[in-house]
Amino acid sequence: MPEVRLVNLTKKFGNITALENINLQIHDKEYFSLLGPSGCGKTTLLRLIAGLIEPTSGEIYIENRRVDKIPPEDREIGFVFQTFALFPHMTVWENVLYGPTVKNFNLRKAKTIGDEVLEMVKLHERLGAYPAELSGGMMQRTAVARALAAGAKTLLLDEPLGQLDAKVRNEIRYEIRKMAKDLGLTAIHVTHDQSEAMSISDRIAVIKKGKVVQVGTPQELYMNPQSLFVAHFIGESNFVEGFITSTEGEDLEIELRGGSKVHAICKGPSMGERIILAIRPEVFTIDRGFIQKDNSLSGKVEKVTFEGTFIRYVIRLKNQDFVVTIKPSLAEAWMDVGSEVTVSFAPEKTHIFPYPQAGLMEEISV
Amino acid sequence: MTTRGFRRSFFNVLNKLSSKKAVKYTVYASAVVVFFVLILLPPIFGIVIKWGEIQQVFDQPQLMGRALTAIGNSFVIALAVSALDLVAGIPMAWLITRSKSRWMGVLDTLADIPFVVPTAALGYSLLLFWNSSEGISSLFGGSLISTGWLLIMLLHFAFSFPVVVRVMVGALLDYKMEYERASRTLGAVPFVAFRTVTSPILKPSFIAAFILAFARSLSETGATFIVAGAFENGPVFLQNVKNSFSAGLVSQATYEGATVFASVILIVVSCIMFGVIRFLGPRMKLPFKGIWPSTERKLSYAKAATSRNMMTLGVFVIIVLVPSLFVALPAFQAVFTSTIPDALSGSGIWGSYWQSLLLSYALGAIVTILGFITGLPMAISIARKKLGASKSALLDILVNIPLIVPSIALGVSLSFFWKQSFPFMPEMLLLIFAHLSITYPYFVKSMSAAFERISLDMEEAARTLGAKPFSVFSSIVLPLTKYSILSGAIMVFTRSVSETGATVAVVTSLRTAPVVIVEWVKGTVPANSLEIGLGAGILVLLSFLILFLLRLVTRGKGRY
Numbered sequence: 015m016p017e018v019r020l021v022n023l024t025k026k027f028g029n030i031t032a033l034e035n036i037n038l039q040i041h042d043k044e045y046f047s048l049l050g051p052s053g054c055g056k057t058t059l060l061r062l063i064a065g066l067i068e069p070t071s072g073e074i075y076i077e078n079r080r081v082d083k084i085p086p087e088d089r090e091i092g093f094v095f096q097t098f099a100l101f102p103h104m105t106v107w108e109n110v111l112y113g114p115t116v117k118n119f120n121l122r123k124a125k126t127i128g129d130e131v132l133e134m135v136k137l138h139e140r141l142g143a144y145p146a147e148l149s150g151g152m153m154q155r156t157a158v159a160r161a162l163a164a165g166a167k168t169l170l171l172d173e174p175l176g177q178l179d180a181k182v183r184n185e186i187r188y189e190i191r192k193m194a195k196d197l198g199l200t201a202i203h204v205t206h207d208q209s210e211a212m213s214i215s216d217r218i219a220v221i222k223k224g225k226v227v228q229v230g231t232p233q234e235l236y237m238n239p240q241s242l243f244v245a246h247f248i249g250e251s252n253f254v255e256g257f258i259t260s261t262e263g264e265d266l267e268i269e270l271r272g273g274s275k276v277h278a279i280c281k282g283p284s285m286g287e288r289i290i291l292a293i294r295p296e297v298f299t300i301d302r303g304f305i306q307k308d309n310s311l312s313g314k315v316e317k318v319t320f321e322g323t324f325i326r327y328v329i330r331l332k333n334q335d336f337v338v339t340i341k342p343s344l345a346e347a348w349m350d351v352g353s354e355v356t357v358s359f360a361p362e363k364t365h366i367f368p369y370p371q372a373g374l375m376e377e378i379s380v
Numbered sequence: 381m382t383t384r385g386f387r388r389s390f391f392n393v394l395n396k397l398s399s400k401k402a403v404k405y406t407v408y409a410s411a412v413v414v415f416f417v418l419i420l421l422p423p424i425f426g427i428v429i430k431w432g433e434i435q436q437v438f439d440q441p442q443l444m445g446r447a448l449t450a451i452g453n454s455f456v457i458a459l460a461v462s463a464l465d466l467v468a469g470i471p472m473a474w475l476i477t478r479s480k481s482r483w484m485g486v487l488d489t490l491a492d493i494p495f496v497v498p499t500a501a502l503g504y505s506l507l508l509f510w511n512s513s514e515g516i517s518s519l520f521g522g523s524l525i526s527t528g529w530l531l532i533m534l535l536h537f538a539f540s541f542p543v544v545v546r547v548m549v550g551a552l553l554d555y556k557m558e559y560e561r562a563s564r565t566l567g568a569v570p571f572v573a574f575r576t577v578t579s580p581i582l583k584p585s586f587i588a589a590f591i592l593a594f595a596r597s598l599s600e601t602g603a604t605f606i607v608a609g610a611f612e613n614g615p616v617f618l619q620n621v622k623n624s625f626s627a628g629l630v631s632q633a634t635y636e637g638a639t640v641f642a643s644v645i646l647i648v649v650s651c652i653m654f655g656v657i658r659f660l661g662p663r664m665k666l667p668f669k670g671i672w673p674s675t676e677r678k679l680s681y682a683k684a685a686t687s688r689n690m691m692t693l694g695v696f697v698i699i700v701l702v703p704s705l706f707v708a709l710p711a712f713q714a715v716f717t718s719t720i721p722d723a724l725s726g727s728g729i730w731g732s733y734w735q736s737l738l739l740s741y742a743l744g745a746i747v748t749i750l751g752f753i754t755g756l757p758m759a760i761s762i763a764r765k766k767l768g769a770s771k772s773a774l775l776d777i778l779v780n781i782p783l784i785v786p787s788i789a790l791g792v793s794l795s796f797f798w799k800q801s802f803p804f805m806p807e808m809l810l811l812i813f814a815h816l817s818i819t820y821p822y823f824v825k826s827m828s829a830a831f832e833r834i835s836l837d838m839e840e841a842a843r844t845l846g847a848k849p850f851s852v853f854s855s856i857v858l859p860l861t862k863y864s865i866l867s868g869a870i871m872v873f874t875r876s877v878s879e880t881g882a883t884v885a886v887v888t889s890l891r892t893a894p895v896v897i898v899e900w901v902k903g904t905v906p907a908n909s910l911e912i913g914l915g916a917g918i919l920v921l922l923s924f925l926i927l928f929l930l931r932l933v934t935r936g937k938g939r940y
């Protein structure tokens with residue numbers, strides 16, 4: 015049974031359409047992310063679910079109850095703000111107890127809840143501190159504790175890790191997911207960071223310019239992007255132009271610029287259709303020199319970048335297209351700039367998309 | 381039910397009510413209605429009612445000429461004084477905020493003094509200092525500065541000085557030093573950095589300070605009347621006409637006509653000037669084109685800075701501080717004569733003095749409370765745009781109107797309206813309405829600025845945690861703005877206590893403390909200089925107590 019359901023949700027600000035016809039179903043106890051570039055509407059969507067803004071049209075259901083006309087204080091949601099919004103005139107303890115206090119919970123019960131959540135976020139020693147005395151990470155944990163203590167079953171998080179430094183971010187994100195799972199909450203997490211979304215979500219909705227582009231598990235999105243935008247936004251992709259020269263069922267022959275022919279496996283495209291081939295960097299194998307191999311292209315290494323775990327090669331193919339490939343830095347001998355190489359790939363590990371009318375750059379732009 | 385239980389259910393009721401859209405809308409809408417009905421519209425209607433009498437003025441060219449000259453004088457003086465206040469006040473604010481000395485807190489408090497002292501007492505003090513034989517004139521044999529426009533300018537300069545300093549200190553404290561540092565790393569010497577970077581960024585504050593000083597100078601009546609002598613500016617002209625009417629020298633029609641004539645012109649030209657300054661000011665570019673490296677370098681460093689500080693302090697002490705406090709001298713002298721026991725026993729003129737003091741403070745308290753009740757919802761509607769963005773912007777502008785309208789014009793038009801519509805209205809009520817109109821903008825502006833400073837995130841967080849709108853206000857917004865609210869209240873209180881012009885215009889039998897002082901000084905009620913000195917001195921002392929109370933409570937926070 016879906017916990018949160020959005021039906022034909024639209025939000026306009028004057029002439030600007032921020033969200034258009036959003037239809038989503040988020041399941042009970044699911045950790046769900048809204049992922050997209052800045053300005054795509056994901057925060058607007060979250061605030062609509064919270065009740066901080068009202069929709070222009072459409073319906074919002076939380077636990078099968080229609081809530082779009084109900085104010086935020088009656089929706090029983092918890093909200094973690096990007097800026098934390100901790101009350102500066104209250105201590106950590108008072109901030110955390112604010113929800114129970116204002117909803118007239120029994121005092122002893124409220125104190126027990128407060129103790130529990132503060133234990134969970136490991137802030138029990140800083141009970142009496144004021145927000146101005148806390149570090150970024152501590153403030154964030156207080157904000158989460160405060161939202162949890164209010165007792166809601168649905169937790170909404172608006173870029174909760176945005177203000178933290180990288181190392182802290184990577185640790186805390188797992189803690190938040192664990193807390194949500196331990197408490198059996200449904201969580202909706204807004205972020206622009208795709209690796210963050212991928213590492214902690216059960217499912218992700220990718221949003222572009224106010225529309226949902228694809229919904230799926232992290233694996234589905236990575237392995238089966240349904241659009242150029244998703245192929246580009248999630249992970250990395252090389253894009254190569256070409257057109258279909260022969261089809262044999264799902265086995266396609268594609269002619270690239272300059273005449274080279276490669277194969278790919280895909281259902282759908284027809285003869286003569288202009289397409290874009292999307293290949294992830296790690297799919298390529300790279301061999302020194304020019305060798306004859308199935309599905310291969312020759313070129314020269316233009317740039318080599320050491321990235322710690324990986325070496326990144328930028329290769330200029332014979333037809334002047336660029337591809338990027340990455341290899342584990344400790345596994346093989348490195349290539350030098352200027353070496354002649356052959357790159358090859360398995361035909362089933364690619365994706366094919368029709369060439370977009372507006373042009374490639376426009377299609378994948380944020 | 382226990383008191384706790386009772387309080388809780390009371391809060392619950394308020395909370396339930398505050399969630400309802402209809403209730404919220406009613407509260408904000410009624411605040412706006414009250415504003416229009418009690419504050420904005422009565423003066424306008426008052427003028428409309430008596431419009432016909434204007435013919436009287438056109439029929440008497442000498443009177444008309446006199447009125448126009450007086451009004452012209454008002455504007456010239458106001459412009460000059462405001463400009464001078466800016467020139468003197470900015471270095472003072474700079475000194476207070478940038479200097480590392482411990483004395484700056486003291487300087488800050490001292491700079492507030494002319495603001496807190498009721499203007500009538502201030503006027504008398506300046507008169508004593510510059511004009512009488514006991515003041516600075518004793519050094520020159522004969523009075524140094526006679527009553528007239530120069531004395532008026534010195535007076536207006538003194539009482540607007542704290543306003544400019546306070547606005548500029550607030551702006552400098554908010555100003556991010558980063559900008560100036562950046563310009564320094566790019567090679568600008570401090571003076572150039574100030575001229576080309578800091579000034580343009582602070583320009584809105586310069587304009588705001590200028591407008592406040594300008595409005596104050598146009599509007600003030602009591603003290604100006606004391607120091608004007610034969611010279612007339614707008615308020616003095618209005619006062620003189622009223623006195624002539626009371627003495628039976630001119631007809632009622634002439635009095636009303638002249639008053640409406642002068643008031644309308646004052647109001648219309650003020651509004652135009654206000655609009656011009658507000659809209660053209662930001663477009664005015666400060667001179668940037670030239671750079672004079674060697675001169676500006678010299679102006680930037682040690683010697684120039686020291687002499688600038690010396691001059692600033694000198695101007696402050698000689699022109700503002702000492703004259704303002706000079707009334708302490710006769711007050712002090714009065715201690716050694718029989719004046720004190722007379723005063724304390726309430727004999728002779730002292731009886732009505734104490735009554736007037738009581739009236740002033742009671743009136744101040746009532747006006748402050750009413751201002752809070754009517755102004756708070758208005759401030760919220762403006763700050764949080766509760767009635768829509770464009771309506772809130774319009775309200776923001778309308779709220780300024782009682783500020784720029786000269787208080788005597790406001791008082792007169794109010795009395796025309798209320799006396800015509802409700803002839804049996806008690807004078808006390810009339811007085812309350814007049815003072816409420818004049819002080820209303822102070823409260824609303826300072827409170828709405830404070831509310832705007834509270835991040836919206838905080839209120840939203842409280843709501844997502846389950847707090848109803850009233851709880852959000854009482855548990856989050858109010859605690860965070862209490863200093864501003866308190867200092868707004870104290871500003872309103874002191875303004876009401878100080879107000880003379882509107883009081884005189886509106887009532888005939890009730891006398892507030894400043895009115896009594898003016899009567900004593902002008903000789904309408906005979907009093908010797910020791911008595912006047914003591915009377916004014918007591919007023920000043922009480923104002924000091926309030927100033928220290930304000931300092932104690934805000935302790936530097938809430939500098940709004």
